[in-house]
Amino acid sequence: MAQVGWVFLDQSGGKHRIGLYHGEDSGHVVIHCNLRIIQLDFSVKDSKTYTFFIEDELCEVRMFKEKVGFSYEFFVDKKTDTPLNRVRKKELTRDRKMGAGVIIGFLLIVIGGSAGLMWYNKIQVAKRMARTGISFALDRSELAAFLHQAVPAEAAIRLSASEPNKAIYRFQTADSVYVSGELVFDKNKPLLLSTGFPLHDGDAFQVLYLPSRPRSFYLDFGRPSEPTQRTYLEHAIAAEQAAHPNATKEKSNCIAEMVAKIRGWEQLASIIYQNQTPGNYPAANQVTYEKMMGDRALKQILQTNCPNQ
Secondary structure (H helix, E strand, O other): OEEEEEEEEOOOOOEEEEEEEEOOOOOOEEEEEOOEEEEEEOOOOOOEEEEEEEOOEEEEEEEEEOOOOEEEEEEEOOOOOOHHHHHHHHHHHHHHHOOOOOOOOEEEEOOOOHHHHHHHHHHHHHHHHHHHEEEEOOOHHHHHHHHHHOEEEEEEEEEOOOOOOEEEEEEEOOOOOEEEEEEEOOOOOOOEOOOOOEOOOOOEEEEEEEOOEEEEEEEEEEEEOHHHHHHHHHHHHHHHHHHOOOOOHHHHHHHHHHHHHHHOHHHHHHHHOOOOOOOOOOOOOHHHHHHHHOOHHHHHHHHHHOOOO
């Protein structure tokens, strides 16, 4: 397993540790930042680039397929024409006039101790899996073997017409075996996923299963299908418009789309439930919405790109 690490210093002097794990046989990729998994991919056999934000900085981890194995590079993208980069360029211009330069760099380090890293990887993946999805017929001791052998598929969700607190999942394996079952939610609470999003009829999510035991699988609500992500965006736009009726529909669209682009689709839940209290909506609510919208960098981006119309 390839194990590479970098240290990134942001503009405020904060230190961020980025690490990458790449399975030699399975091709599975795990990228983490500050003890938190930010990218999880499977069966990567060719060159690939992963893009993510660190403290509002657009960053990339690039994988290059060589004649033998792979090489890896961490890169801070200061040139892509995004709203955030335009804000940063203005700040850099101001800083140059004051005679102070902003030093952004990275130091390539090799994280030693493969046994310790494998243990760390296992713990972090287990935490993410527990936070964003549900495991079926899997013991924690099987996690390493499961990640090595797991195959991805897509599970479709159907809500029960007779019981509002139940849903049916169903997916097909590569061998055309169908796996299905029930998801049961607390009937006294809103129908919410662990990610904070509402569950809709027809939503779909990635599922990882063992080819030898397809009923041993992990349903990952943190990896919705593209149509499901578009559904989240539509609900966020509608919620933003309903909460701010004096704003134009174009501005509501712009706010939801920019939040999804800059902060990630995961933050759309806070827009959807911006008028709810944390009681029944612990993952996304009025508090998380106000905290997100109060961020200085995001405010600048929205003011620049979504002005009052």
